[in-house]
Amino acid sequence: MFSPYTAAQVNFAKLKEIGGEGKNSKAFVAHDYQLNAEVVIKEILKAKLVHQATFFEESRTLYLSSHPNIVQLHYACEDAGCVYLAMPFYKNGSVKSLMAKRHLSVREIVRYGCQVLSALHNIHSKRLVHFDIKPDNILLSDRNEALLSDFGQAKFVDEDGFATPDGLYNRMVPPEVLETKDFTAAVDIYQFGLTLYRMCNGDQDFHAQLGKLTVATFPDALRKGEFPDRKSFLPHIPSKLRSVIKKCLQVKPADRYSMALNVANDLALIDGEILDWQYDNASGDNIWTKDAGELSYRLLVTEDGKSEMTKSKNGGKSQRVVAACKASMTMKEVEKILGSY
Secondary structure (H helix, E strand, O other): OOOOOOOOOOOEEEEEEEOOOOOOEEEEEEEEOOOOEEEEEEEEEHHHOOOHHHOOHHHHHHHHOOOOOEOOOOEEEEOOOEEEEEEEOOOOOEHHHHHHHOOOOHHHHHHHHHHHHHHHHHHHHOOEEOOOOOHHHEEEOOOOOEEEOOOOOOEEOOOOOOEOOOOOOHHHOOHHHHOOOOEOOHHHHHHHHHHHHHHHHOHHHHHHHHHOOOOOOHHHHHHOOOOOOOOOOOOOOOHHHHHHHHHHOOOOHHHOOOOHHHHHHHHOOOOOHHHHOEEEOOOOOEEEEEEEOOEEEEEEEOOOOOEEEEEEEOOOOOEEOHHHOOOOOOHHHHHHHHOOO
């Protein structure tokens, strides 16, 4: 006899916990016995959810948002205490984990940024606001493409274009949080701009700026557009990229980009020799390296401003680039040199 309702069992074994910033959830790498594969399981405590109707709200939102640059949902299920969302396991981790290893090149920033914006354009067209754009929530696929994840805070806007999230990540809040609880998709544009800023300058700089503020001074810095410092960029970040970030970070929502697609269009215009420089300051000195076909370049600028630039062909002996070797070099001069080689 045909049964209109079936309850089935899913079995998986948790291997290790990952993430760690979720207030109401945990994430694990797990082995799914049905798929015979490693997956990521997001475990959400039912006790932390408002009521039964919201148990599968995130999974339904994620499923509805299907897109090449949004993390895929394998399935959602529940037991007595938790709701579980199963998603692919990406061994490349997140943009945040990549930033913890090294600085990103401008080419990587533009590429990942355009891919995230494609995902944002998709969900905004469905009247959905993500509310939690940050490096942690941008995963890197096996093909090294950016995937937007974690729709736990996502909300649909009402007929007037407003939505109220259950909460906002304190370090990524937009200035309008000081004035209202009803937000538009402009929140995502701001958070995306702040994410780009972190990708450009590194999380160490971002947290250093944040560490100088207190609970009392942070709101004023946010309201005045002083956090983050819009004038502080590493020399290899081109002016067009800086302009895109500054527009995303405008204090007034109406002054930001009106659509994710418009941000992507401006990002796509960024080009030039400066895109492929790789920055490193682990030694305390500022070092930029670049492989340009047969030629490789290395520019070192010490803490006291002394510069030394070399080039080599096909891995051969290094030669000094005399014009870029100075007893004292400003960051403005560094920016000019990086854009010339």
